[in-house]
Amino acid sequence: MEPYKITFKKSVSKDLKNVSKKDVLRILEAIKALSDNPRPPQSKKLSGQEKYRLRQGNFRILYSIEDDKLIIQVVKIGHRRDVYQ
Numbered sequence: 001m002e003p004y005k006i007t008f009k010k011s012v013s014k015d016l017k018n019v020s021k022k023d024v025l026r027i028l029e030a031i032k033a034l035s036d037n038p039r040p041p042q043s044k045k046l047s048g049q050e051k052y053r054l055r056q057g058n059f060r061i062l063y064s065i066e067d068d069k070l071i072i073q074v075v076k077i078g079h080r081r082d083v084y085q
Contacts, residue, residue, distance in 0.1 A: 003035040004065070008074045015077040023059060027077060030056045031063075034072050038065045051075060 016024055033040070034054070043054045054061040062076040
């Protein structure tokens with residue numbers, strides 16, 4: 001299977017601005033792994049939306065999947081208490 005291309009909304013760079021370098025590296029590793037498997041067992045489809053959530057430590061990665069174009073778009077990254085606001 002061909003790997004998915006990963007894209008980021010412009011606002012994601014702002015989301016990562018106040019995150020420690022160590023956590024950013026872990027988050028990016030988790031995102032990179034999505035290119036081979038966009039729906040890993042630890043991801044959860046959000047009810048009422050066409051988005052998924054992936055947990056990485058205390059952070060949440062929200063993303064959408066376009067299967068027909070093989071694209072994953074990272075929509076938001078945030079601390080677990082802030083990501084759904």
